[in-house]
Amino acid sequence: MTAYLLHQLLEASAAHHPDAPAVQDGERILSYAELDGRANQLAHLLLELGVNRGDRVGLYLDKSLESIVGLFAVLKAGAGYVPLDPQAPVARLGYIAGDCSIRCLLSGNEKAPSWQALVDAGAPLQAIVVLNASDPGDAPDGVAVHTSSAVDHHPRVAPVVGGIDLDLAYILYTSGSTGEPKGVVLTHLNAMTFVRWAHERFSVGPDDRLSSHAPLHFDLSVFDVFVAAASGALVVLVPARTSVFPREVARFIEANAITVWYSVPSVLTMLTLRGGLETGNLPSLRALLFAGEVFPTKYLRRLMELLPHVSFHNLYGPTETNVCTHFEVPSLPDDQVEPIPIGAAIADVEVFALSEEGRIARRGEVGELHVRGTTVMSGYWGDSKRTRAALVADPTGGGRGDLVYRTGDLVQEDDDGSYRFLGRRDAQIKARGYRIELGEIETALYAHPQVLECAVVAIPDEVHTNKIKAYVSGGGGVDQAALVATCAERLPRYMIPEIFEFRDVLPKTSTGKIDRQALAGATELQGVAT
Amino acid sequence: MTTEQRIRTFIRDDLNKGKDVGELADDYPLIENQVIDSLGIFETVQFLEREFGTSIEDEDLLLDNFGTIADIARLVESKNAT
Numbered sequence: 001m002t003a004y005l006l007h008q009l010l011e012a013s014a015a016h017h018p019d020a021p022a023v024q025d026g027e028r029i030l031s032y033a034e035l036d037g038r039a040n041q042l043a044h045l046l047l048e049l050g051v052n053r054g055d056r057v058g059l060y061l062d063k064s065l066e067s068i069v070g071l072f073a074v075l076k077a078g079a080g081y082v083p084l085d086p087q088a089p090v091a092r093l094g095y096i097a098g099d100c101s102i103r104c105l106l107s108g109n110e111k112a113p114s115w116q117a118l119v120d121a122g123a124p125l126q127a128i129v130v131l132n133a134s135d136p137g138d139a140p141d142g143v144a145v146h147t148s149s150a151v152d153h154h155p156r157v158a159p160v161v162g163g164i165d166l167d168l169a170y171i172l173y174t175s176g177s178t179g180e181p182k183g184v185v186l187t188h189l190n191a192m193t194f195v196r197w198a199h200e201r202f203s204v205g206p207d208d209r210l211s212s213h214a215p216l217h218f219d220l221s222v223f224d225v226f227v228a229a230a231s232g233a234l235v236v237l238v239p240a241r242t243s244v245f246p247r248e249v250a251r252f253i254e255a256n257a258i259t260v261w262y263s264v265p266s267v268l269t270m271l272t273l274r275g276g277l278e279t280g281n282l283p284s285l286r287a288l289l290f291a292g293e294v295f296p297t298k299y300l301r302r303l304m305e306l307l308p309h310v311s312f313h314n315l316y317g318p319t320e321t322n323v324c325t326h327f328e329v330p331s332l333p334d335d336q337v338e339p340i341p342i343g344a345a346i347a348d349v350e351v352f353a354l355s356e357e358g359r360i361a362r363r364g365e366v367g368e369l370h371v372r373g374t375t376v377m378s379g380y381w382g383d384s385k386r387t388r389a390a391l392v393a394d395p396t397g398g399g400r401g402d403l404v405y406r407t408g409d410l411v412q413e414d415d416d417g418s419y420r421f422l423g424r425r426d427a428q429i430k431a432r433g434y435r436i437e438l439g440e441i442e443t444a445l446y447a448h449p450q451v452l453e454c455a456v457v458a459i460p461d462e463v464h465t466n467k468i469k470a471y472v473s474g475g476g477g478v479d480q481a482a483l484v485a486t487c488a489e490r491l492p493r494y495m496i497p498e499i500f501e502f503r504d505v506l507p508k509t510s511t512g513k514i515d516r517q518a519l520a521g522a523t524e525l526q527g528v529a530t
Numbered sequence: 531m532t533t534e535q536r537i538r539t540f541i542r543d544d545l546n547k548g549k550d551v552g553e554l555a556d557d558y559p560l561i562e563n564q565v566i567d568s569l570g571i572f573e574t575v576q577f578l579e580r581e582f583g584t585s586i587e588d589e590d591l592l593l594d595n596f597g598t599i600a601d602i603a604r605l606v607e608s609k610n611a612t
Contacts, residue, residue, distance in 0.1 A: 087564055241561040244568045245591050270568065274588045432568075464569065481547050488549045493564065496549075 004165045005188045007075040009195070009229040010036050011158065017206055017232040024236045024256070025065045032232065035069060037156035042073035042106075042129070044154035045146065049104055049127045053078035053161060054168055056100045060084040060093070060118075061108030063216060063237055066131035068225065070106040071170075071216065075188075078161040080168035082183075083216035088492045090114050092181065094121020096173050100183055100381045109133035116140040165189035171381055172219055172319050175436050175495065177427065179443030183381030184319045191222050193374040194322040197347045198223055199230045201326070202260060202287055202313075208233035209256060209284070213243065213263040218433070219319045220291055223262050243267055246274035250281065257284040262315075264433025265295035269463050272303040279306055291315040291323065292433030293465045294339045294421065301332040316342035316421070318435070320390065320405050322375040324349050327418060341418040342411070349373035351419065353411050358395055361413065368425060369411045370395075372404040427516075429458040431466045434494045438468075441487070441495055445470060448486040450478035453506045456497060457520045470497035471519050473505055533582070533603040540577050541599070545570050556600040561593060571596065578602070584609045 003009050013022070014036035022035040030038070051057060057074040059081050061067050074081040082102060084093045097105075097118065103126045107115070112130070119125055119140040129146045130136060136145040165188040176182040204210070210228050212235045214220035228235035236256045242248045243263075249271050253261060268290055271277065288303075288310050295314065304312055317323040327343025345351045352360055353367030361367030372394060379387035391403040408426055411419045427438040438456040445454040453473045458466040472483065480500045487496045507515040531539070538554050551565050552558070560566045566574055574596070575586045584606050595605040 240564070241593055244561055244566065244571050245593055245596070247589060247591055248593060267568070274591060276588055484547055484549060493567070 003230075004192065005075070005163050005167075006169055006191055006195070006226055006229075007039070007072050009226060010039070010072055013229055013232040020206060020232055021234045022228070023065055023068050024234060025063075026237075026239070028065055030065055030069075035072070036158075038069045038151070039072035039076055040156050040158045041151050041154040042069060042131075043076035043159050043161075045129065045151050046073060046077040046079065046104065047159055047161070048154075049129075049146070051077050051079050051104050053163065055079040055104070056082050056102050056168075056171060058082050058084050058097055058102040058105040058107075058123075059216060060086065060105055060111050060114075061131060062086050062110055063212070063240075064108070064132065065237075066108060067106075067216060068235075068237075070131055071225065074106070075169060076158055076161065078163050078167070080170050080185075082171045082173075083221075085215065085217045085492055086111060089489050090117040091121050091490055092492065094118050094123045095180060096183070097123030097125070099180075100171055103127065104129070106131055109135070109137060112137035115143070119143065163188070165192060166378075172217060174319050175428075175434075175440050176386075177437040177439040179440050181440075182383060182386060185378050185381050186322070187378055189374050190322060190377060191226060193348050194222065194346070195226045195230055198227050198323070201346070202227075202289075204228070204231040204233055204260065206232040208259045210235045211238055211253070211256075211258045211261045211263070212236065213238045213261070213267065215240075218292075219322060220262055220264070220433075222322060223289070223315075246270040247276050250275040250277055253282050253285055258282075259284055260287045260289065261285060262289040262291070264292040265290045265300075266293070266432050266464050268303060269296060269299045272299045272306070273463075277303075277306045279308065282307060283309070285310050287311050287313065289313045289315055291317070292435075293430040296462055297332060297337055297339055300329065300340065301334075301336070304329065304332065314340055314343060317371075317375070318405075318407055318409075320377045321349075321371045321373075321407070324351055324371045324373070324375060325419060339421070341414060341420045343418050345373075346375075349375055352396065353413060353419070354395060360396060363413045363415060366410055366412050366422060369407045369409045369419065370404045371407060372402070376403070376405045429466045429468075431458075431461075431468060432464050432494055434492075436468070436495050441468065441470070441491065441497065444487045444490040444495075445472065445483060447490065448474070448478060448483055450475040451483070453514060455506055455514045455516050455519055457516060459499070467499065468495070468497045469499040469501065471501050471503060471506055473503050478502075533606055534599050536581060537578075537599050537602050537606075540581070541565060541574070544577070545573055554599065556603075557598050559597060560599070561597055566596065574602070578606055582606050582610060 014032040018033035021029050022032040057079045105128045125143045134149050139145040169188045171183040173181040212224035312329040314327040315323045316325045325343045350372040355361045355367045394404045410422045441456045451474045455471045461467045507518045509515045
């Protein structure tokens with residue numbers, strides 16, 4: 001039978017290659033049979049704890065063998081997993097857990113000190129399963145804590161749970177413009193369409209060794225985890241500390257004989273500039289995939305010169321669409337400075353640009369990219385208003401009534417059918433591959449009682465795409481340290497402004513709104529002057 | 531101030547201004563706890579070059595040299611001794 005649910009990919013590989021290594025975390029390795037067996041045991045425990053089909057189960061632990069077991073167990077129990085950024089402030093995670101009603105949490109003992117705060121911040125938890133310890137630690141009020149020893153006595157065969165590919169598989173929370181993160185709801189089918197394409201397009205097989213660089217709350221992880229499972233390949237977890245040091249990244253790829261690497265471009269830019277690479281290095285690597293932001297052309301060209309035996313691929317797609325377009329990078333002329341295209345639609349996906357007047361944009365004309373196909377999300381969790389704004393009736397469908405996703409990205413189609421990304425329609429930016437709504441940062445700043453007005457702007461940065469700058473007017477006593485502390489309670493680290501400027505008043509437009517363009521312009525001028 | 535104290539002051543007051551990073555003992559794991567991240571590492575290098583006149587090469591950028599304040603102090607002192 002052809003797999004139509006994500007965990008069936010694992011079950012098929014466990015049947016075909018039971019002894020092949022499935023996932024590696026430092027010195028520890030699980031074979032396909034072990035990964036599948038452990039995930040089955042945990043799935044039985046989840047069912048015993050009352051997890052029902054369609055429920056949301058949180059994953060709140062560092063990326064590890066246990067988190068991969070946990071993710072598959074949730075799917076096998078018929079539920080959807082919600083990866084919580086282990087480094088995010090608990091206030092934000094409490095909001096997320098409340099928003100999608102996470103009653104059961106898979107966690108690790110490294111996060112035990114945060115459980116009570118998570119409950120206090122609104123997480124409606126009833127049960128926590130600690131996947132990496134036999135000591136339950138301090139249980140939050142009213143929450144039952146189970147340990148890994150509660151998993152061991154369950155059967156290693158899969159529980160019988162119904163499911164179809166339109167069922168929830170996972171929810172990924174992204175920055176929301178109104179100040180709260182929003183949950184992108186993705187089904188098994190949404191992921192499977194992408195996984196099937198990627199498995200074939202990159203010819204991933206049992207001899208491949210994939211990197212897992214992105215955290216599980218970042219959708220790049222869907223490739224690492226599920227394409228590996230679909231192929232019987234090994235996925236090697238990249239320790240977070242490795243990415244801080246470009247030479248350690250190079251050493252990691254070399255030591256683990258990684259064949260396919262996938263990450264945001266900023267990691268690869270640092271690898272190019274500081275990785276100590278010489279031509280002929282990383283001989284095992286055959287494909288390098290990147291997504292999440294624009295790869296500066298001059299660094300991409302340099303990396304391609306250093307790794308002439310590797311193919312380079314730009315994958316594009318908002319979380320709402322998994323991946324929707326792909327571009328394999330040909331050799332880049334020495335004088336090319338413009339960014340490479342985002343490419344053309346992947347299999348079973350259609351993309352088109354709509355002009356401001358709502359018609360299909362002609363080649364060379366700027367339009368907003370729309371995506372149609374089974375990779376497109378079913379909506380935002382519990383937010384029909386935002387869902388209706390993002391999923392619109394297909395304007396080209398002649399009344400067929402199917403929905404397409406409005407990306408908010410402005411693009412232009414080249415003569416060869418490839419699309420180029422030009423910018424955003426709104427105040428969303430990218431920094432280090434993360435997508436950030438500037439409005440969410442402003443909402444966090446306003447939480448400081450002394451802030452009267454603020455505006456957050458993006459300052460283009462060659463390596464990290466953007467740096468975040470906040471303009472603030474406020475009463476006495478408000479300083480940068482206080483504002484950073486206010487933000488740190490509410491926002492993940494990558495959203496905290498790096499530069500602050502204090503002004504008595506902020507400039508206004510004729511309609512009385514804060515003039516963000518004037519502020520952004522002032523920033524650019526300063527950049528030229530210095 | 532000792533080398534360790536100067537490094538600690540930089541990490542706490544400049545690199546992590548406003549964020550609660552705790553006591554920052556000499557053996558506290560800086561990278562594991564994301565006190566220094568992929569952006570912070572290069573700011574730290576600039577600080578060391580400015581503050582101590584140490585020349586930090588790309589090949590010095592390793593976990594062994596930046597794992598803790600004690601590691602960084604050892605790197606600075608060994609580079610400056612040669």
